Amino acid sequence: MLLERAAYPSDVSGRITRAEAAHVARLARLRFRDEELDELAAQLSAVLDHAADVEALDVTDIEPTSHPHPLVNVMRADEVRASLERDEVLAQAPSVDSGQFRVPPILGEAP
């Protein structure tokens, strides 16, 4: 179930409700009990309240820095090289079938 947009007020204090925490948990593929959600909502709100100093800044004229160094695309020579051994990699997987990772169904009813 998608949460309605209305549940996302642009609350300046950065307070997070239980419903918002539940929505974020769904995005993050995590599950919490209601009391855990309440605790998380309060803890995240406290961190975001601390971040009010950042939120309040007028930095519109400053470009963002996402990385310490200017990033350039690094490419190796286009030649065939050995990679990790398939069997060694698959040996670490929770479930394997015919040389591939096996997962539960991603579509439709479970068998």
Add this chain to the structure above:
Amino acid sequence: MSALALAAAVKSGERSAAAVVEEHLDRIAERDGEIGAFNLVLAAEARADAARIDSALARGEPVGPLAGVPVALKDNLCTRGVPTTCSSRMLEGWHPPYDATVVQRLRAAGAVVVGKTNLDEFAMGSSTENSAFGPTRNPHDTSRVPGGSSGGSAAAVAARFAPLALGSDTGGSIRQPAALCGVVGLKPTYGRVSRYGLVAFASSLDQIGPIAATVADAAACYEAISGHDPLDSTSIDSPRELVTASLERGVDGLRVGVLAELCAGSTRVEGAAGSAVEGVAADVIARVDTAAAALEAAGASISVVSAPSAVLGLSAYYLIAPAEASSNLARYDGVRYGLRVDAANAAEMNVNTRTAGFGAEVKRRIMLGTYALSAGYYDAFYGKALRVRTLMRREFAAAYADVDVLLGPTTPTTAFELGAKTADPLLMYLNDVCTIPANLTGHPAVSVPFGSGDDGLPVGVQLMGPALSEPILLRAAAVLEQAAPSGGGAR
């Protein structure tokens, strides 16, 4: 005995690598039950490696600058065929199919890996209490935390389980535990040490570095692990700086800036500062002042320097790092490695696996990061934090036009009691307030033990410098090491 003294003894034949390793394994067996520095002790492997070094020496073959030196590896560094857990249930029992570049380089230098050390789960924490396998304790006082997240590595060096260890530093995780355990910790320039094989936390911030009992040992370790690596696309493609040869050159003429924003209460800063970070204890600031005086006495000039955005670092970091973590940790989906908790469909399996595999702090950071990146909040939080990062880069660049290095505390306080800050995540995050600026700017920084606080526990002072200034930072660190008041060292 220092790592370099041990290597010299092994190379001269005065001691065998086997005897050196045995001595350290004995010490671990004796006391690690109490400290909990190691997730895994690799006794058999270490004995075999030591024997190999001894026979290479007997054959007259070259053995490397760290021949026979026991090293401890933070358990988020991949070791081929050897469990690498990140102190998480999620990776319990995982055997990486390759070695991290730093592990290969340490072995090539002759070092002997004695074990994998405890950390806050996935390196998220400042006390090593967030480990799925129990906390590590501070060797100076076992009722106190060792700091974190590289708390196991710092405690291992402080307890003399190994003279050298590797940690990783995303917001202070090498320097903060080094300070709290009374040892040296270096966070190198971002990109100077390959991160290939370091389990990712926040990729624009993470950096591997040494923890050691002496500055010279940290320098030797840094020299062994640094340099370009084609397997890490963020690795700096230029020849590495040599740091050991210039280590004893002193600081005559060096321009040192006391960073006002981290030093409220300093006699030098008095009246000079605008706003400063709160909560740095008076006894810690007093040590910074003594360190400044020591550098001055050794010929450095001292001034007070301001970088106002440093006070915003904590807020910016706790938006940026969780945002990157929420993306990096999406890989733990129960498909390719690690834990799986099954369900009738793949999406439920993902949820079951992640809910069971991650601990509370990791979940909290994933939640925070997912929120900061989510529609409607991206610009207000993550976007602004990235702009603060630009501000910090500009201000620190301006500061380094006037001074060669900056001086400040590493941590707000000495080591605190276990459990003292676990109930309040924000209180725990405040431990990183002095170390975060160097991560956001990508600059190197080193923590040097400098006496003790009013409680008798170690205090660390921090030197920061511009990108690739490791040779100068370590020189200044060596001067501070010589001048350090007694107390607070490795034990």
